[in-house]
Amino acid sequence: MSELRVISLEEVSKHNYEGVDKSCWIVISGKVYDVTKFLNEHPGGEEVITQLAGKDATVGFLDVGHSKDAIEMTKEYLIGQLPESEVSKSEKTAPKVAQSKGSQSSVLKDFTDIMTSPTWTNFLIPTTMGLIIYTAYKFIFN
Ligand code: HEM
Known part of the structure; x- marks a missing residue:
């Protein structure tokens, strides 16, 4: 060349x-x-x-x-x-x-990364929600 x-x-x-x-x-x-x-x-x-x-x-x-x-x-x-x-x-x-398409896919990537990474906050949030629902259920039906 x-x-x-x-x-x-x-x-x-x-x-x-x-x-x-x-x-x-x-x-x-x-x-x-x-x-x-x-x-x-x-x-x-x-x-x-x-x-x-x-x-x-x-x-x-x-x-x-x-x-x-x-x-x-x-x-x-x-x-x-x-x-x-x-x-x-x-x-x-x-x-x-800022590319509309580009930034969208990088936001999507961040989102996917967060949702699939097993950090403790990702367990904590659903667990806490579950506990709240359970307590509320107990409270109402007792
Ligand atoms: C010689 C320079 C370039 C060539 C040959 C080129 C080629 C292409 C090709 C073939 C695609 C279709 C998708 C793919 O195959 O990746 C594409 C999509 C795209 N390109 Fe380029 N591109 C060039 C420069 C640029 C530059 C400088 C920008 C912006 C800074 C840009 C922004 C985009 C965007 C936003 C898409 C759409 C992506 C999508 O639909 O997901 N391109 N380009």
């Missing part, structure tokens, strides 16, 4: 889906992608990506939990990489986008 072109964040930021050509470049894990032509094909919709046009989209991209196929697809749009010195900076300042 040939060497990737080094593209600065400053240059990426010019392709922010505004301007004449409405180009849309994003950064994912230090790599620069031109997704202009992919926008209307994106299964997650255009807007989630255009919101991040010209910026680092690593956090958003990873947050969604894209499939292996999706990760594979990114290769098609790869046009370069950030200079080494800008990679961590870019990821640190990456805006965290």
